[in-house]
């Protein structure tokens with residue numbers, strides 16, 4: 001099977017306003033892909049922690065047979081290629097993103113015969129049946145979304161992952177005050193990423209749907225608390 005983008009429900013999703021208004025320079029403008037698709041740059045933006053965060057997230061996913069895995073949103077760098085490399089042969093991996101330019105960029109990074117499903121869709125309204133996936137990965141997506149979209153993304157992720165499945169999320173978190181990057185990050189996030197400081201003030205668990213049925217939720221923090229790794233057993 002080749003790697004091709006598809007739109008499951010027919011109607012392509014609209015580009016969300018927050019992407020057009022806030023993140024055009026990072027994801028929408030084709031020059032953004034040219035500039036940011038460099039792993040050393042992504043690593044620099046994460047204070048040298050890209051590989052550590054990527055590997056920590058991948059280690060928490062199951063890589064056995066007969067699994068369906070969903071990556072919610074594309075990521076610059078080799079996250080998806082590494083994820084694919086960890087999964088057993090023939091296991092289904094789909095990546096959903098609302099921007100065709102990002103899906104096309106991911107297609108270029110994967111082998112032509114990878115079989116990865118590239119799905120053009122919105123994380124807040126996913127075109128999948130309930131319980132379609134065994135596990136899902138969200139890597140630095142939630143901090144880019146306004147609260148209503150973030151809540152919908154979490155609700156949709158819980159809907160499409162089956163009972164007994166797992167959700168792994170990596171994102172920003174309020175660091176310790178003693179962390180030397182505390183104030184620089186306040187400046188960077190206030191200037192460039194207006195929704196990100198929500199994750200400093202509120203636990204991700206607070207945005208899960210009321211009455212969500214979880215077996216467990218584990219939070220780990222890294223790099224003096226600046227990053228969090230959440231593992232949910234559904």
Ligand SMILES: C[S@@+](CC[C@H](N)C(=O)[O-])C[C@H]1O[C@@H](n2cnc3c(N)ncnc32)[C@H](O)[C@@H]1O
Nearest residue numbers: 073074075076097098099102122123139140141
């Ligand atoms: C995962 S986030 C941030 C990743 C990280 N900063 C990096 O290095 O790439 C970026 C991706 O999220 C996608 N995205 C944002 N909002 C989305 C939504 N509502 N539905 C699907 N994809 C979305 C963007 O199109 C972009 O490809």
